[in-house]
Amino acid sequence: MPDNASALDLVLMGDPALFAIVRLALIVSLSAVLAAAVVGVPLGAAIALSSFRGRDAVIVLLNAMMGLPPVVIGLLVYLALSRAGPLGSWGILFTPQAMVIAQTILVTPIIAALARQTIEDLWVEYRDELTAMEVGPARRIATLVWDARFSLITALLAGFGRAAAEVGAVIIVGGNIDGFTRTMTTAIALETSKGNLPLAIGLGMVLITIVIAVNALAWMVRRTAERQAG
Amino acid sequence: MICFEEVTIAAGSGTLLDALSLSIGAGAPTVLIGPNGAGKTSLLRAAMGLLEPTRGRIAWDGEPRRAIVFQRPVMLRRSAAANIRFAQVGADRTTELLALVGLAHAADRPARRLSAGEQQRLALARALARDPAVLFLDEPTASLDPASTKAIEDVIRRVSGRIKVVLSTHDLGEARRLAGDVVLLHRGKVVEAAAASCFFDSPRTDEARKFIAGELLV
Numbered sequence: 001m002p003d004n005a006s007a008l009d010l011v012l013m014g015d016p017a018l019f020a021i022v023r024l025a026l027i028v029s030l031s032a033v034l035a036a037a038v039v040g041v042p043l044g045a046a047i048a049l050s051s052f053r054g055r056d057a058v059i060v061l062l063n064a065m066m067g068l069p070p071v072v073i074g075l076l077v078y079l080a081l082s083r084a085g086p087l088g089s090w091g092i093l094f095t096p097q098a099m100v101i102a103q104t105i106l107v108t109p110i111i112a113a114l115a116r117q118t119i120e121d122l123w124v125e126y127r128d129e130l131t132a133m134e135v136g137p138a139r140r141i142a143t144l145v146w147d148a149r150f151s152l153i154t155a156l157l158a159g160f161g162r163a164a165a166e167v168g169a170v171i172i173v174g175g176n177i178d179g180f181t182r183t184m185t186t187a188i189a190l191e192t193s194k195g196n197l198p199l200a201i202g203l204g205m206v207l208i209t210i211v212i213a214v215n216a217l218a219w220m221v222r223r224t225a226e227r228q229a230g
Numbered sequence: 231m232i233c234f235e236e237v238t239i240a241a242g243s244g245t246l247l248d249a250l251s252l253s254i255g256a257g258a259p260t261v262l263i264g265p266n267g268a269g270k271t272s273l274l275r276a277a278m279g280l281l282e283p284t285r286g287r288i289a290w291d292g293e294p295r296r297a298i299v300f301q302r303p304v305m306l307r308r309s310a311a312a313n314i315r316f317a318q319v320g321a322d323r324t325t326e327l328l329a330l331v332g333l334a335h336a337a338d339r340p341a342r343r344l345s346a347g348e349q350q351r352l353a354l355a356r357a358l359a360r361d362p363a364v365l366f367l368d369e370p371t372a373s374l375d376p377a378s379t380k381a382i383e384d385v386i387r388r389v390s391g392r393i394k395v396v397l398s399t400h401d402l403g404e405a406r407r408l409a410g411d412v413v414l415l416h417r418g419k420v421v422e423a424a425a426a427s428c429f430f431d432s433p434r435t436d437e438a439r440k441f442i443a444g445e446l447l448v
Contacts, residue, residue: 127306132280133280133360143316147307229307229308
């Protein structure tokens with residue numbers, strides 16, 4: 001990566017080092033969002049449809065967890081995955097897998113909390129109809145998740161935004177190893193501290209472009225699908 | 231078939247049904263009429279198990295096989311055909327039911343894009359897909375145009391030979407056209423229950439006479 005190249009040059013010339021960083025960052029963030037969706041959407045739906053003692057406290061806790069400090073989560077995952085930690089035998093500290101785990105923990109409460117609210121709102125509308133049709137609990141959840149699918153895209157986007165912008169956790173558990181665990185945000189932090197502003201700015205441009213592109217794509221998919229499904 | 235025994239349903243400081251007793255037997259449609267707030271919807275919801283009696287009981291003759299079409303049915307966010315298939319019926323039965331309600335042409339259209347009348351007919355088909363012995367209809371033609379009303383009433387006539395239909399309505403004309411029996415409700419109680427011809431030709435109570443004459447019940 002030439003030190004004297006401008007930010008735009010790096011982007012337009014398809015600098016391999018820059019795009020390796022972009023590629024890894026996308027893989028880590030999208031994997032984390034996917035894993036968080038698998039856990040968070042059913043969790044949010046289950047909370048939305050159930051009534052139990054302490055439900056309000058669970059909802060408050062879940063909402064509060066949307067603001068989990070990344071460095072704290074990074075530290076906890078680091079401790080869990082370090083050699084002396086309970087998951088040390090996995091041997092994945094300072095790997096992309098560790099970064100995915102940390103980001104999944106950060107993103108899951110966001111997706112679960114937003115899914116809970118979305119599905120609870122839809123449940124108010126569907127309750128009588130599904131109860132009258134004697135639809136069982138598992139099918140209720142599946143029906144509500146499917147019918148809320150367009151709204152849930154927003155929850156996934158919020159999760160992706162959190163993951164893509166996150167730096168504190170991945171730098172602790174990934175180690176920011178060049179060519180292996182360096183993502184856009186960790187590279188921006190490092191290159192800025194080194195004074196390599198063109199690369200930092202180039203990465204920043206790519207990061208913002210990706211976030212906008214993903215949101216635009218999701219919006220188009222949602223709009224088209226909504227038109228077809230009604 | 232269904233027996234309401236002294237059923238009271240309290241809600242907040244009010245009473246939706248007040249020690250209501252009523253037997254609904256098999257045969258031609260039973261039509262519930264009465265002013266707003268009389269308890270028609272509450273009675274249907276209680277029969278569906280959506281409202282629990284505070285006192286009294288609702289007894290069914292055997293296992294209740296029941297379905298309901300709400301006044302404002304909720305269409306699932308999928309095609310018309312998929313809304314019927316949601317009741318776990320096969321493709322052939324779905325096609326048959328869509329044809330029955332005159333929506334064969336709209337099978338693949340998103341259910342939420344259908345007109346109000348079409349949605350009501352689709353809800354009727356979806357309820358019939360559950361193969362109910364008793365079908366409850368809560369003001370099924372309220373705010374529909376005459377053509378949609380006729381379409382719904384035609385379907386009710388076609389199915390009422392093999393399915394017991396219990397419907398609520400504000401429309402006395404509709405009650406005359408469809409009812410085998412009429413039940414007049416007021417303030418959560420049955421004021422009068424009779425065969426339709428008797429009810430309309432020689433009502434026994436002042437409330438029934440006033441209601442038929444279009445006067446307010448107080």
